[in-house]
Amino acid sequence: MPEKSEKTKSGAQPLFDAKPFLKRLTERPGVYRMFGEDGAILYVGKARNLKSRVSSYFHKSGQAVKTQALVSRIATIEVTVTGSETEALLLEQNLIKSLRPPFNILLRDDKSYPYIYLSAHAEYPSLTFRRGRSKRAKGQFFGPYPGAAAVRESLNVLQKLFKIRNCSDTFFSNRTRPCLQYQINRCTAPCVNNITPENYAEDLRHAAMFLEGKNPAIIEDLLKAMEHASRSLDFERAAQYRDQITHLRHVQEQQSIEGASGDADVYGLREEAGVSCIVLLQVRSGRVLGTRHFFPRYGVESLLNERLSAFLGQYYLGSDATPEIPRDILVPEVLEDADLLSQGLSAAQGREVVVRSNVRGERRRWLEMAGTNAEQTLRSHLANKETVYRRFLALRELLQLEQIPQRMECFDISHSSGENTVASCVVFDENGPLKSDYRIYNIEGVAAGDDYAAMGQVLERRYRKLKTGEGRRPDLVFIDGGKGQLNIAREVFQRLGIDDVPLIGVAKGATRRAGMETLVDALTDASFRVPPDSPALHLIQYIRDEAHRFAITGHRQRRDKKRRQSTLEGIEGVGPKRRRELIRYFGGLQEIRKASIDEIAKVRGMSRPLAETVYAALHNE
Template identity: 70%
Template sequence: MPTRSDDQSWGFDTSRFLKQLTERPGVYRMYGVDGAILYVGKARNLRKRVSSYFRKTGLAPKTEALVARIHDIEITITGSETEALLLEQNLIKSLRPPYNILMRDDKSYPYIYLSSHQDYPSLTFRRGRTKKGGGTWFGPYPSSGAVKESLNILQKIFKIRSCNESYFRNRSRPCLQYQINRCTAPCVEFITPEAYQQDVRHATMFLEGKNPAIINDLMEAMELAAKTLEFEKAAAYRDQINHLRHVQEQQSVDSEGGDADVIALSQDAGIVCVVVIIVRGGRVLGTKDYFPRYSIEQSEAELIGAFLGQFYFGGDVKRDFPRDVLVAAEVEGRELLEQALSEGAGREVRIRGNVRGERRKWLELAETNARQTLLTHLASKETVYRRLLALRELLELTETPSRMECFDISHSHGENTVASCVVFDENGPLKSDYRLYNIEGITGGDDYAAMRQVLTRRYQKLVSGDGKRPDLVFIDGGKGQLNIAREVFESLNISDIPLIGVAKGVTRRAGMEQLIDALTGDVFRVPADSPALHLIQHIRDESHRFAITGHRARRDKKRRQSTLEGIEGVGPKRRRDLIRYFGGIQEIRKASIDEIAKVRGISKTLADTIYAALHNE
């Protein structure tokens, strides 16, 4: 059994991988040294769940046996934990991983079934969907417990019967369900067919997600109970609202029909990542990541067009042509590619970008996975080591830098100025050493004074013997900011730490940055495909992101705003409706974009904005 302290015993660098892993919900796949699938799991928080496998103690014997064989881990991010559950089941059924077969059942999805009785249909739980008996099916849903509990709540609200047909036909007096006010006793016609059908119609509309009025009524009842100090009753209404929202949650990984390859691209620091999501029969079967080489002059449309040509027609792999290829960007040579794909498939194949509904969800899922996969790749040990060597050669350093710091300034029209300091080491971003500095006592908008203040505060501690010494310092800015940094270093008698300015250049395009050496004053450009430049871009972009995040937090705190108040388009009424619907900020953070869009007055576009703001995207 390998020791937990040795990352290399797992076949890959676990500490680096876990550090960059997202905290969003999703599915993880564990592979052995031969590339064979070992285990598929889902998580509400991917970082916490995957990290639990690599703790030093407390693992079950079966889990220890699994961990000992892990050589690689792949992840797929989903919009919610519910979607993760369904995707996990799809992958288990298709991949048949050995450790899942030992430790997890493989039952069919649970559904809610509305029978086909003409006057008094029943609402029941079913495992698996069939075509017999007609009726209406709702689902699938992630767990039988959630469906049964939700059915109980629906029966309390709408009082629809849950008995089977033979029991219903042979009743001569009301059963216990009527006595406890969970049924209107249609078996003995205590309710007219018209009134009962009205309840059925409301229940059906709710399960289809078309009528939020039920939740609004419950919210009003909850608020009334709270005002009259009936807190237990208010808590019960709150729980009902949460269950009802859960049962109507739409599933983007298991929808009605559709064969598609969903393709999204993300690029940063000179690296391009393309993610392909395979959807067959309306189900997401899995993902595949690619890192194509490209020229800095290529546009996104050119990159996608070139990738599609290589993906479907390059190499010896015979592709299964879908009916639709969904892309999140324009495609160069689209008509020619569609013609070639159609000829290869023997039927029409369309390349589509402007899509709605479930297909839009698939595209958003692909974009999210492309961003996360790119971040993981940028932090990989091989990538960072190669870039550090290139940086050492570029700057003619005597040793490979083991600690690099970068500074940036952020403010809004001179107000609430914040400076950031991000730190990279041989493992990539060292987020535990990131620091934010609130800049005070300067003229608003004076970036030079802000840079002087943050560098003085940072490196005075170093001179006094407190703090860690960097091997290299980057300044996000041109000659002006770099001169300030050089003056601060001279005043503190620091002469052995190289200072490099990173200016955006005349065109201000990625890959066209200019580097400025504070010691010699030389300005030089680095080839756009240089690993050293990619590392510098990564550090610069991270300092910029961290500065903006810190500035926004300070601005919102000063204005005494809630998290929602800083979001454009979310006024007092919409904030109130969001809080009423979800019960609090934490529940809003957990919700998917589609769930947020169900709130009255919140469009899909605004829901996307709210989700991005709450997750700092």
């Protein structure tokens, strides 16, 4: 039976079992939503690291009374992954304003977003902080930005760089001598005509271009100044330039949560271990309002394209309570019946509705966000204790085991044309993946590409200690491969005297599609197929895919270490010049890891596809 959740200090059984949920939660930035037993929203929060932040609520001690009260009411938690912490901040504000969770005490005063306002003064406009946009204002607004502190810091930096005035028009028109801002070199004193309107306009144009993200040359100038200060051993000045660059990049960062216009339903689709997950990202008036997820059931023969088409038709047209249909429905790939769907949805809504996949800019980023959230939601679903336990029961019945296996291990081999061969061993217990017991084995002394010999070596090294009573004996072992690999495993087990551990081979079918696997029992040498909707097969697929993923990760790490390459050097398309530009722009690898795809794409010489490659490589995707 699965473990019971720990009781709270009051002795009451908590509604939410956090352990399996946190085990698979991503460490990327995003927003989390906590719901009560009745489905009502309790709390909305944002995090730079979702796993770390959500885990902090479930510490056994040191919690505030409010946090204890919140945790005692949590029944479910949902997360939305974003591209950066800044995007998470804006999405958090949107959700709090629309949902008004009872445990959120901040951001409930309906304050508007902070903006930078460029006034409409004829000769000498000012750059000032504004809370909200006014339709009556004749100037230009830049933003919105995630917080007032970030805007004020940014304005402070812009005043240092461009010396644009920040006083009101009334104050400006009544000055007869320069104010303190001029004395501390933060303003060029246009109030006393200390600068010509033409020169002031040029400074203002550069400032506006930078706020619009159109002037990377400004950062380039600062980078050169920072390098010059470093060569001159003026490290304090170099640190000031570094901080300025950080602020300036933060200001110009384009947001995927705010910025575009229009309404759209954006879909992400992922499949793993026989389970399909569809995530709907709802965008209204250019704002991402949150996500919904679905786990539709389909036959294994239907393609992902067909599954999404079937879902859209049923979701929008298959019930009396038709949901609101926006003008744009964005899908991750071209649907064969997209035109037919568009016609049907347009007829139902009484206006044009378009199903499309070929989009750019903000809409492309929305699609990427939906895909990321589908992947995260699916992983959380697979790690759910109830789901895992149900699959363990089905596995026991399928293999006719006396009891539910408490420890299962699966092996896979990975290499590149025989180079740097590694073997992975992943371990599952009754709660799912037991990552602390995962192991990578470097394979030595075998012919390049000889997977049979590699499998024999890793099994020998893994289980030889069992003869002396050391090591942990598994209840069930899976081998990713057909009868060839299984025969090798059987020989190793016989040589080591292991005759009480079931040994199962997992061979891909002729089409190599999920659901078409053939299982081979080493004891009877019998091969058999399992229905594609079997929970037992889904568990076996889950273990096999995890072993495959871990083997590839281990192989890449070994390959890069042997070639003495840094993380950046192992990325295709990123040569010495681009690596140098990345380091110069961000200041180090740690900052590059924190950056979103949009930020990486702003570096000189980086295209968006290449930025996506860099981001994926640094996050092992």
